[in-house]
Amino acid sequence: MRTLLENNFDRERSLSDLLNNIDQKKLHGSLSSLLGEDMRLVSGRGELIFGGEAVASGSMPISLCGEFEPIGYIQGMQVDAKARSEACISLLELLLCSAKQYYMVSDLHVEATHADYERLLQKNAALLESEARYKALAENLELRVAEQVKTIENAQRQLYQAEKMASVGQLAAGVAHEINNPIGFISSNLNTAKSYVEKLKAFIDLFKAVQGGETLLAEWNNNNMDFVMEDFSELLRESAAGTERVGRIVADLRGFSNIDGADEEQADINHCIRLACNVAAGNVKGHAEIKLELGDVPSVHCQPGRLSQVFLNMLLNASQSIVEYGVIKIQTSVEEGMVLIRISDNGAGIPEDVLPRIFDPFFTTKEVGQGTGLGLSVSHDIIKSHGGRIKVASKQGLGTTFTIYLPAGV
Amino acid sequence: MAEFDEQQNKLTIKLVYYGPAQSGKTTNIMYLHNYLQPELKGEIMVLETQNDRTLFFDLLPLGFKTATGLLVKFKLFTVPGQVAHDGTRKALLSRADGVVFVADSQCSQGTNNAEAFENLADNAGRVGLNFETLPLVVQFNKRDLPNIFTEAAVRERWQATKWPLLFSSATLGDGVCETFNALLAQVYVSMDRQYALQAKYSLDQVAFIHAVLGNALAGAAL
Numbered sequence: 001m002r003t004l005l006e007n008n009f010d011r012e013r014s015l016s017d018l019l020n021n022i023d024q025k026k027l028h029g030s031l032s033s034l035l036g037e038d039m040r041l042v043s044g045r046g047e048l049i050f051g052g053e054a055v056a057s058g059s060m061p062i063s064l065c066g067e068f069e070p071i072g073y074i075q076g077m078q079v080d081a082k083a084r085s086e087a088c089i090s091l092l093e094l095l096l097c098s099a100k101q102y103y104m105v106s107d108l109h110v111e112a113t114h115a116d117y118e119r120l121l122q123k124n125a126a127l128l129e130s131e132a133r134y135k136a137l138a139e140n141l142e143l144r145v146a147e148q149v150k151t152i153e154n155a156q157r158q159l160y161q162a163e164k165m166a167s168v169g170q171l172a173a174g175v176a177h178e179i180n181n182p183i184g185f186i187s188s189n190l191n192t193a194k195s196y197v198e199k200l201k202a203f204i205d206l207f208k209a210v211q212g213g214e215t216l217l218a219e220w221n222n223n224n225m226d227f228v229m230e231d232f233s234e235l236l237r238e239s240a241a242g243t244e245r246v247g248r249i250v251a252d253l254r255g256f257s258n259i260d261g262a263d264e265e266q267a268d269i270n271h272c273i274r275l276a277c278n279v280a281a282g283n284v285k286g287h288a289e290i291k292l293e294l295g296d297v298p299s300v301h302c303q304p305g306r307l308s309q310v311f312l313n314m315l316l317n318a319s320q321s322i323v324e325y326g327v328i329k330i331q332t333s334v335e336e337g338m339v340l341i342r343i344s345d346n347g348a349g350i351p352e353d354v355l356p357r358i359f360d361p362f363f364t365t366k367e368v369g370q371g372t373g374l375g376l377s378v379s380h381d382i383i384k385s386h387g388g389r390i391k392v393a394s395k396q397g398l399g400t401t402f403t404i405y406l407p408a409g410v
Numbered sequence: 411m412a413e414f415d416e417q418q419n420k421l422t423i424k425l426v427y428y429g430p431a432q433s434g435k436t437t438n439i440m441y442l443h444n445y446l447q448p449e450l451k452g453e454i455m456v457l458e459t460q461n462d463r464t465l466f467f468d469l470l471p472l473g474f475k476t477a478t479g480l481l482v483k484f485k486l487f488t489v490p491g492q493v494a495h496d497g498t499r500k501a502l503l504s505r506a507d508g509v510v511f512v513a514d515s516q517c518s519q520g521t522n523n524a525e526a527f528e529n530l531a532d533n534a535g536r537v538g539l540n541f542e543t544l545p546l547v548v549q550f551n552k553r554d555l556p557n558i559f560t561e562a563a564v565r566e567r568w569q570a571t572k573w574p575l576l577f578s579s580a581t582l583g584d585g586v587c588e589t590f591n592a593l594l595a596q597v598y599v600s601m602d603r604q605y606a607l608q609a610k611y612s613l614d615q616v617a618f619i620h621a622v623l624g625n626a627l628a629g630a631a632l
Binding site: 115 | 424450452453455457466467469471473481483485487495496497498500501502505
């Protein structure tokens with residue numbers, strides 16, 4: 001408590017404290033000449049502040065009033081010089097009062113300044129803190145906005161893709177429906193026609209065996225009717241095969257556009273690849289040979305329609321990159337628990353400066369109107385949404401290899 | 411926190427006149443200086459700028475000695491009311507043993523009073539005083555001026571609080587001693603609790619107040 005109080009601006013100050021900044025020699029001189037003889041000043045406790053050693057301590061001490069109590073004494077004054085002594089005391093008291101005021105004010109000023117400074121420091125700290133908070137918020141905001149933009153872009157792409165898929169699906173469903181009916185009666189009719197031909201053949205054999213039918217037989221042979229009958233059967237068989245193929249294409253189209261299947265299912269990746277190859281066949285034919293090296297891979301929990309779309313994209317890109325006639329190789333295998341699909345071509349390859357951007361949305365190297373710039377970007381999204389990843393390696397003039405990793409099983 | 415010097419048998423009590431700018435804090439202690447005749451009265455120290463504004467503080471030392479030899483010393487301080495001098499106000503308020511809040515009765519000063527009182531409460535907290543137990547008196551000064559809040563309005567406003575409410579015209583001297591009296595009554599209780607004034611020094615509340623106020627409040631009830 002003492003130490004605390006010692007620093008108070010209004011603490012009691014001793015005589016020597018108050019006279020600290022005053023030229024004591026000068027003061028002593030002035031007082032002595034005012035009194036007309038040597039004097040000395042002692043503190044309330046009797047300690048010498050200044051003045052002559054020789055002054056008799058026995059001579060009449062006069063007290064110097066502090067606030068209430070004597071703060072010190074002047075020794076060496078003569079009893080008969082009362083007026084001068086009083087003047088002396090008065091002067092000293094005025095001096096001390098002024099010194100006290102000065103010390104109090106300066107100490108208070110220091111205290112107040114310190115308090116203000118402390119407050120400023122606190123305010124500054126609070127401001128810094130809030131600044132940091134806002135800064136973090138701002139940074140966060142930018143990040144959040146970027147995230148939102150990304151989400152919106154993604155959604156946009158997905159929507160674009162979904163609409164595309166929907167229109168393909170609708171078209172496929174419509175075509176499938178329209179084609180399935182005629183295919184149905186064509187194939188049924190063809191079967192009936194086949195049995196009719198067999199019946200006809202049996203009758204012809206009978207006619208051939210009948211006596212007296214030489215002219216008829218000659219005419220038969222003249223018209224090469226045996227070949228006609230044989231070819232007739234063959235034509236019907238081929239037509240039936242053709243109808244079956246049309247039926248299969250329609251089924252593939254339906255499977256590809258995923259209009260039948262549930263959204264997610266366990267699917268055979270190899271099957272998806274074959275489906276994509278069938279759909280792409282028309283485009284690839286004449287550009288490249290497709291070589292399938294499909295390994296024994298586990299089924300993948302996926303949206304098969306979407307994966308087929310990816311494979312189709314890859315195949316079409318590969319085929320477009322081939323200048324004259326090339327090979328597109330599709331391999332599947334299992335690597336570190338992932339199903340790996342590698343699609344490589346020996347086409348033109350991708351220029352180095354373009355390579356880092358190929359998965360960017362709306363980036364395309366094709367002529368305006370030729371490509372949407374969404375193929376690889378959407379493929380990338382689809383693979384990512386399946387928990388997989390896609391890698392590309394390319395060398396200009398040698399070809400490109402896309403490697404897709406998909407998590408196996410559920 | 412009063413300062414008790416056992417060696418010199420001296421108790422120093424710090425009282426502070428707080429309030430908005432120009433509400434009459436200095437006028438209060440000037441009047442006390444001129445009017446009171448306690449056993450011991452020091453020189454008043456007034457530190458005003460040219461336009462009557464307290465820059466640092468005013469100080470009036472008062473005191474008395476009990477028959478048992480205890481020197482009781484009062485230091486009456488005023489604070490600068492201007493908002494800018496908050497650091498000074500805080501330093502002056504620290505270790506105060508009692509406060510008179512001098513409010514300006516003029517209708518135009520309502521906001522200033524409220525802000526100054528809030529500032530008093532805030533600063534009391536900052537310098538470690540318990541505002542709930544701190545002896546405090548509220549004085550509405552300048553009752554002699556026109557356009558002032560009515561007594562009824564002020565009472566209604568303050569009746570919910572536990573602090574004594576007084577009305578004064580410090581320039582005329584009305585209510586100044588009454589205010590000081592009300593403060594001393596509270597301060598005595600607090601000092602007696604801390605330093606056992608009654609038990610150790612046979613100093614009771616009446617004697618305590620009388621030693622400072624003398625007959626200034628002749629006939630006034632405590």
